[in-house]
Amino acid sequence: MFPRNAWYVACMPDEITDKPLGRQICGEPMVFYRNAEGAVTALEDFCPHRGAPLSLGFVRDGTLVCGYHGLEMGCQGKATGMPGQRVNGFPAIRNFSVIERYGFVWVWPGDAAQADPAKLHHLEWAESSEWAYGGGLYHIRCDYRLMIDNLMDLTHETYVHANSIGQKEIDEAAPKTVAEGDTVRTSRFMENVGAPPFWKMALRGNGLADDVPVDRWQICHFTPPSHVLIEVGVAHAGHGGYHAPADKKASSIVVDFITPETETSIWYFWGMARNFRPNDAELTASIREGQGKIFSEDLEMLERQQENLLRWPERNLLKLNIDAGGVMSRRVIDRLVAQERAAADAGTPAAQVTRVIPVRAAT
């Protein structure tokens, strides 16, 4: 159960090499490659000739060629040729709308006619030279909504990530959640606390003392279909916390693009954008490595939680105030899916009105 008329991260550009890339997204097996103009193209991963996956083929001068019998596939999903054969009568396979932007390839698994680039989030940090980004990709066998829950309630850091970013003061600081249109924001502020190991490292990385009390914040932004961007940071205590001047804090944006593969598995694109020492590649690598380790701690929990939910489908998950972020995000998703279904039933495209509230960096 996921919105289909929405932009999802399909892959990172460097995953598409001279070999096409096969990846299932929202239940649709897709093949990604670069056409003659260098633009990323996404098609159904199914050769209309004999059903071979086109992703086992190759790209010749920007044309995708089936690796079984050499059918040449056009960018729109119409076969364009095959040595010695007539294939123009072949039915087309599906073409999916794609945008390459912000260092990601985005795909629209639903109705291509509704795929509007203007509906893609604006991500300021991804276009500014004052920001650096590092990240990675995990495959996890869980419903994408379990990962949204996970990220909209950072209470779990105290338990799952006890040795890196967790601290008991997270539990003690009540989060506040608000919904605005289709977005949801959960905020949590902790004052005058010790910095946990990851943030000590970040303070040092920004040339700041790591052994003094800090004010810490976490502001989680959900935007449909399944993106969670989290402003996180610490400032030396008493300088304004989130609003402290740049030379008193270390802050960043945790980037989470959660792409359903199937109903119970995801491609999880995680990363961190920061606006201090953006040209320090070594720092980027070290943050990336640290984040990768921390985020890998969620995998077993999410997969085992999923197994438990499949075993007891009749049990309702209980909701505390810390769950408000996930609960409200799921409401947005439910509404969008209902709209799509209603539109499909009416035979007309859904008047999708996803309002996107971009995350602005706190500078």
Add this chain to the structure above:
Amino acid sequence: MFPRNAWYVACMPDEITDKPLGRQICGEPMVFYRNAEGAVTALEDFCPHRGAPLSLGFVRDGTLVCGYHGLEMGCQGKATGMPGQRVNGFPAIRNFSVIERYGFVWVWPGDAAQADPAKLHHLEWAESSEWAYGGGLYHIRCDYRLMIDNLMDLTHETYVHANSIGQKEIDEAAPKTVAEGDTVRTSRFMENVGAPPFWKMALRGNGLADDVPVDRWQICHFTPPSHVLIEVGVAHAGHGGYHAPADKKASSIVVDFITPETETSIWYFWGMARNFRPNDAELTASIREGQGKIFSEDLEMLERQQENLLRWPERNLLKLNIDAGGVMSRRVIDRLVAQERAAADAGTPAAQVTRVIPVRAAT
């Protein structure tokens, strides 16, 4: 299909460390840990908050804490706390009755109100300093009744364990099976035969000549729900066999506690209790190693037999007199399960009247 109102071995005590232990028993995912008094506690492995397995959590001062968001779970299955949250309204999860005794943790997967410690077998060998015990645990993908069949008909030793405890005289000695209440006993006696390798080792271990003819015996005791204890031994021929004096024989009790995990998989706790040289730890280790190797020979046979039965569900297994032990044991099981079902249908607890005939060591 297994009785639920019965004591099953859940684990060995040293499997529960400072980490809780997750294990599925009779189709119920359970978590085991020690509470503040050091008593083993068993609960459903499902956090009522978000469905995470509690076995991924930790134990703090005898309290089980969920590893996802810190819910604290009481020994009876009621949530007792969570930092900054009210959880006392949460519905309880199931609590399972547990006894730690005889070097095992026993669990009662059914109705806790009926869990009577007096219904646990008395195992004399497990409490006496004159006996030593060594054993292990195997996970096998087969119906637990196939393992009962296996152990109640030791004819298979000649074939599956040809190089250790098998010998052709087993085939030639007709077994005798009797049922008494809910227990079944199958006996087989062989006179004036050579000792197979495992028993030569045991004779030497007991300081006896291993190259003389022996009388050998196997007395298999089934008690519900799925325990098979087997008195086995050899005595120098002509001294009374089973009744020979201690200095003329090597004997022991093969211990088999078979705990269903699912309908087609088991936790198989195997071991051997002996009453000679009980303080010789090296001998215990060497017997344990030998038995572990021998018993591992059954795994492939049982799993492949299970696959065959699933493939041909309409075929009836045929019954020879050697199968009487398994056949009668299954009748006991069928009767107990029928009683439980009748009681469930009537809305009243089954008047379970399991008569336990303890295995007395033959001294």
Add this chain to the structure above:
Amino acid sequence: MFPRNAWYVACMPDEITDKPLGRQICGEPMVFYRNAEGAVTALEDFCPHRGAPLSLGFVRDGTLVCGYHGLEMGCQGKATGMPGQRVNGFPAIRNFSVIERYGFVWVWPGDAAQADPAKLHHLEWAESSEWAYGGGLYHIRCDYRLMIDNLMDLTHETYVHANSIGQKEIDEAAPKTVAEGDTVRTSRFMENVGAPPFWKMALRGNGLADDVPVDRWQICHFTPPSHVLIEVGVAHAGHGGYHAPADKKASSIVVDFITPETETSIWYFWGMARNFRPNDAELTASIREGQGKIFSEDLEMLERQQENLLRWPERNLLKLNIDAGGVMSRRVIDRLVAQERAAADAGTPAAQVTRVIPVRAAT
């Protein structure tokens, strides 16, 4: 969906050692062993006593003995004995007709009463000292008909086997397909082309120059139920191609016996028969190694194609003229299966009239 009243390759003789061989063929688990006369025997892999696979047993003086409790099984599927037990009342298990010939063991999974050795292909190359043969076995998770399609349309060589036997001229040469009774033949001829690497090796193996233009041919013969024999070769250009004298060409027969294991998996017996330097064992080994590598390139394509077809069962595969060989072969199969079904419905054995057109070596 496969004909059952037909000879399939079950195994190579050396796969049956002193241990029986278990193998599923056309959905039937079978056990193969040599009886007291040394003749290969095939039975259901199911002991009528307790359902154990007989293939886990052993052979004693030509009698198959169950490895669980020692039941002795007669060649016709009737239990003949068991130490201390009466088993002659046991129902028989199925016996399958077997022929050992041409270096293979052939089995008839259907009605044994119809199993006629005369219906087995005649394979001249397998009986002549002027021919050498080398081959192997792959297990592939695909419908056997996908492998027939693969072999009846060698266009795929250009793509799947680009570095060994593929060349663009294959695409350019239109194949010609004809059906004769129950057989299908697809031929393709290329004149005055370069020899691809595998054929250069074969030319050198036959003492011929490898750097001159050649005429190349591929003549694929389908015979039911699922055998594809392919005459392949190259001759120095201008000497008559397929009909060129032996000292101007290197030619061979690609041997493909495709045995369904289940509806979506196969045992693929592949090999090559050649009539030059038949006694050169080193050459046989080197051709076998090369062919094994080349044929392994098809595995991923076939298995992934199968996955795609299972995902989109409603999509029809499209048919070009290059597919005529597979299309016509499937028609033969459909007709045979329909005949078997009609005969089964009528309660009478199908008047199976499989006409076999043997492949005669082109000498």
